[in-house]
Amino acid sequence: MKLLSSYIKEMKIAARGFYFYIEIVMAIILLAILLFAVNETSSSKSREYLYYDMPQEVIQYMMEKNIAEGNSRFAESVELTVKPTEFEITNQETGETKSYNFEEAATFELQTLETLDPKTGELVKTVYITESEEDMIRIAYSESKLGAAIKMDETGELSYRYYLQGYETDRMENLLYILHNETPDVIEAQKDAQVVRTLDITEKLNNRQNLVPVFIAFMGSLMGFFIVMAYIYLDKAEGVIRAFAVTPSSIWKYLITKIMVILSTVIVSTSIITIPVMGGQPNYLLLYVFLLTTTFFMASLGLLAASFFDTLTKSFGAMYGIMIALMIPAFSYFIPSFDPIWLRFFPTYPMLQGFKEILLHGDAGYVLTFTFVFLAGGLVLFLLANIRFKKTLTV
């Protein structure tokens, strides 16, 4: 009963301050960004510059064939201005170098072709066609993009000369080499003969939905860590903690009410972001249970960290360092092929993956396992914070 009345009192205080409303405004802004600025399908920004060293009729025939097969489409021509520049190129095989010096700025009118995924029709990359190899080299250098000259010999065979920036990996270079042993028709025929088996047909999140776990985890749970610290410092500064020491209420009740305020705020902000974007798709019971346990864990971590300092300024370094470290798993979330084992030990890694699984109706076992891990971890951190606060109550 005391706990409930403390919680109601804390919520009333929170409702009087700006923080609670800023959280809601932030959630609305993020929702607006998701709904109006992020497309459901990802729009590729990949660009290449090509020069076709062959008769115009052949170029036209190749393009029309690609368009007819649904592999590409024409787009509006673009005008591109490049600055005066000076650089050197090196042939990777022979080591031969050549210098270029363009003293004047130049403007090019480039024919544009959009390469599409034949299965989905989505844009894969935009290809700009130049009128000479020198133009292509200059533009590829100035724009820091891949360039290629495609030459057709007397027998109709195509040969490629790629202009790379220099930072591409050996694996990428090796692939470019082996792509050009056989004719495209031979490769295509062999490719069609490949057997692909899928183990588990799982739905994918679209581009917009894919951002929801990041917003929930970072703006909700992770910020719980930061905000609970601010709450404690405010009470320390105002002497509330000292006043609390002379009341019959126990310290854990004081601490848990702080966490309960954060949990209430996070439920509201998460609902604002998730429900309009995901609709009825996720398992909301699991979502809220996971949200509450992860936020409880992070807020308990915040409490423990707050017990070592007496002002927000003094804790700034530790707080900032922990927050930055906890954001690192986002790299693995957005680049799934970058998934080192050490990264999985960061609490935000299972948080991001857990929210993703819930939105996808995926591996409930994984989510429940980590729900218990976060609950147990949160309880341990909370107990430690409680012990620390009992000792440092008057700090």
Add this chain to the structure above:
Amino acid sequence: MIKKLFVVFKKDFLTSRRDFMTVYIMVVPLVLAVIITLFAPGLNDTTVNLAMLKSDDTQHIEYMEQFAKVELFSSVEEMERRVLKRDDIAAIAPKGDGYEIILQGNENDIIETYAVMLNTLYELGSTREETTAQLISFGRTVPPLKTKLVNMLISMTIMLSGMLIAISIVEEKFENTINALNVTPISQTGFVLGKSLLGGVVAMAGIICAVLITGFYDVNWFMILLVGFTSMMLSFIIGFLQGIGSDDVMEAAAGVKMIMLPIAGSIAGYEFLADNWQWTMYWSPFYWAYKANNMILSKTADWGTVLLCTGIVIGLSLLVYIAALPKIRKGLS
């Protein structure tokens, strides 16, 4: 005026030294710079991961290792368990006379395309030696992802100094030192400048060291400093506004989240918005600062563009400052 300004600077320096604040603002960008230097190669090498059988043909395994990160397993079941894990990995398993590609089903499309293509080329016997392709290099060594991370680090350091000002103003208010300052000969402008000086000097030193640690020795330093200085001005104004507008540390903390939004939004807008939608970010000075830094770090910047970007940053900062001046004056009174 200058002397009084340095009095505030000195006072702030001494106070912050007690709180290790100066050290934090200096150290955080440096630690992050080391992390970027360590992780950037791994992040850049995002070619496909493949699972293969240990019992597979050695030549086949060695062939695939030229193009992908290969993990070896004892049985097809083990490979399947690996494929079902959370990250993106494709398995290539022997089946009959050939091979089959095993996928989980939720991978990025590029994983399937890449795995299918590699197996196709292996079956065709394609080798590097028989290629008709030539590779020519411009000799650049810094991957764009590293450039972006360092640029984000610069934005973050600037944000950090803004946050610091907001929090320190709230603490000054709480301790009534602002009222005490009103009875000293120092003017409000002197106080504002002096208060900004410490964050500015320390953050700029942090940025310079971070840029050096990440290996960008040969960038145009005048350009970096110019963009850093101008974008910091805006961060300070926002920091002051939030500090003055917040009654307690709780509101300042919430305000910190609000500072993060335009910065993160500007970076995301620059990186992800299509060219024809970039104009929607023109209102944000952080967008212009990020754009200018991106060009400087990738060594494609010219003075005309950098001056235009910094001019826009200064213009927008002045607009915010002029609009906020009455509030700042009132808050300091």
